[in-house]
Amino acid sequence: MSTDQHRATAAAILPLVGGPDNIGSIAHCMTRLRIGLHDRSLVDDEALRALPAVLGVVEDDTYQIVLGPGAVARVTPEFEALVAEGRRGTPPAAPPATATAPPPAAEPVTARQLAQRGAALKAAQAARNATPVKLALRRVANIFVPLIPALIGCGIIAGLNGLLVNTGRLPAVVPALAAIASGFMSLIAVFVGLNTAKEFGGTPVLGGAVAAIIVFPGVAKIDAFGHHLAPGQGGVLGALAAALLAVQVEKWCRTWVPEALDSLVTPTLTVLVAGLATLFGLMFVAGAVASAIGSFATWLLQYGGAFAGLVLGGLFLPLVMLGLHQALIPIHTTLIEQTGHTVLLPILAMAGAGQVGAALAVYCRLPRNRSIRTTVKSALPAGLLGVGEPLIYGVSLPLGRPFVTACVGGAAGGAFVGLCHQLGIAFGSTAIGPSGWALFPLLDGSSGMGLTVAVYAGGLGVGYLVGFAATYFFGLTRRMLTDLNAGPGSIPATEQQASEAAMA
Template sequence: MPDEKHRGTAEAILPLVGGPANIHSVAHCMTRMRLGLNDRSLVDEDALRALPAVLGVVADDTYQIVLGPGTVARVTPELQRLVDASAPRAAGGAGEPAGSREPAGGEAAVDAGELARRGARLRAQAGARNATPVRLLLRRVANIFVPLIPALIGCGIVAGVNGALANLGWATGLVPALAAISSGFMSLIAVFVGYNTAKEFGGTPILGAAVACVTVYAGVAKVEAFGHHLAPGQGGVLGALGAALLAVQVERWTRRVMPDALDVLLAPMVTVLVTGLVALFGLMFVAGEVSTGIGDLATWLLAHGGALAGLVLGGMFLPLVMLGLHQALIPIHTTLIAQQGSTVLLPILAMAGAGQVGCALAVYARLRRNPSIRATIRSALPAGLLGVGEPLIYGVSLPLGRPFVTACVGGACGGAVVGLLGQLGTAVGSTAIGPSGWALFPLLAGPHGFAASAAVYAAGLVTGYATGFLATYFFGFTRGMLAELDVPAPGNDRSPAPGDAADPGRRSTG
């Protein structure tokens, strides 16, 4: 039955994105299905948002449909199968154009559909303003690390369970086995980073992996660079990233100048040899110093910045997500996990989601007469509690304006609490990246055990919820905004039926 449900979702999505001929790539990350589309004008976005399984859409370098954790990993392969099965028939056309639905009428009040359209416009404007070379580079860096997140999560949870067993003195014979399971991937993560880097930047993936292998090989302990013997894994993911980027450039240059008859033999050899030597006698040492600096800086911020550092980080994260600049933090999180076993930044940044949830609850309370917006909040709130914030950001707070600011205030206060408690000696980190909200609890770690870490994180969440709610309730609306928003949608002056909450997008504005 679950497979039929996910297959049905894929079948419903396919015609709304222009049919199989309009899709040239299908992939997914933690919460989003990422589609490469030939013509985005063929997407019926209103109908897509109306699907019960769809939590939101994000038009970025790929067209991203937010389905939530778990669901996205099951719907994506079903859609891929439908696209593959339709390939022979799809050559004749790209599907029917969108826009067959009747235009909505009635502009007397603002409902969820209008907020969604405002959110889409704001997102498109932000994307156009920020489609800079730096942001495009950050997207490509994110594409290197996002495929690694499932393994990070799985190994992180196993590490947490193993730590609990070790602290309690239970199943001591199992502890070494769980340690091997949880640490195996992290010991070789540089190899996967090298493979994905070469693949993303147009090189031969296996050559990227080959040069990254050099950085984790035990024999590098015999190599001396800058007056010091190297250590296996020195430089971590940053060293592997730099080595693979260099390998791509060396491979391109070699293939340009190498005769075709010798290319198959000499191009791989030159790529591995040149890049390997540069990695051993330069990159590993430099990347190691940078990685150590990142770890020291994060530790210093938490020890000395405390509440102020948490306030700034928690308050600024929602704008970073909106602009796509949060992708720059992925290599930093991964470096901290590889170096220290957890990233102390993620629990603080996750407070932005708590402020967003509190904001949404306040909007729900203030707009008692607007069933459409309230139904959207009811539908998106469970995902928000689990750390999937896009539906609430782009469907509620951002298009409303002031509530987006008050949501950031909630995130800042939650981050300040986590930062302050960390400065007082109860630091909390995450053993993996990807989840946030309540979904982050199984991945928490700290020097005083899971219970203390969970208590600190929960205190931050409660503060973020409460502050986001109060700030939005009292300062999130002007009188004019309430006059515009706190009225029934045209043609719908009743409270929504119980079944309507799961399907707010099906309401018409006319």
């Protein structure tokens, strides 16, 4: 997609979210444009979903427009520029005809109803997710999500370097690639400290300064309570705790330090107090927790095998719905920091495979419902690449039963990968973020790349097949098939209640 097309997409989105004056904040993650809105009622959800470049919308603490990996990083700066122009009084350029939404009347009725039901379910879930624990998990996720692009880039370079080492090719290049791949990971604690302080209202550089203590080689000379520290001990968990403490110390200082002395006293006390607590407490505690996480993950797959994979793969979609999947981000990062990859992510990715299989079954079972089949076809490529929101909120979740059978497919794929781990074919992902087919370049294992890729592909295949079969035979009742195959029309209230009860 060219720059003009990215700008056209941004120009098409802007009026549908209320224009420049309705935008409070703009950010993006791996797949979504995240917008803070002043007035939610000004957003035209249906028109947004109808845009060719939009894969779906998700409402959470921000309004999130799913554009897909790659595209979102290019559309976001164009969107920011158009918002800035609009606030200066320059109207955004009108989007070309290919980027505008079709008139609502042209959209099939059934697809619109599914989208409305998906939006209602999302809104209800967002309200349930506004608990202190889940809000805290979101803030933790906000710390780690900005690090994902660097994790992906360094992970792929590390995989390429490993391939060169194993084949003995380009030996002169290997040290350079090793330095490029490892540099970020050696200092990831500093970036976690910066983002933590920023997220919780402190001065980012002070959070980074305290977190930097953890990776400083000189800590090996410190004897704390009869034990010598190791550089990196505690890792990202220690950095997170250290920066949180620094934020609290900084805020406490600002309550009593005179303004004339603030620039000298506050940063000094913040770094000193939080630094001492990090050296003589937090590094030990966080190090023990990080070691326990690594040991438990290894034990879980070594002895739990297929059962552990079944549970992880089957429950991941519900965890996403509940917002609890964000608690896994620091765990993934800790495992990557310890071993170079996270063994959990390939198993959790099987949930997306079950979702794809379920969507394909819905497509096959509804031959006369052009609207739902069109939704499936448009969302399927993104689903294969691990972007599951369009299929979840546009197809399976509003229908109810297919969401459950998609979880069954994810459980089967997870059980397959877990069984292979138990048999000694252990592998993981060198980065977090991608899923589905997009995870192949990030796979890393001790059994060789060929076998690793084969097992992961086998897990995806099992997830596709079981998700398809479970949905084909059990995902749609006779009443649902009759109503949904009758052509454009409404889903009866009794069937809506039945599907919602099945989902619950």
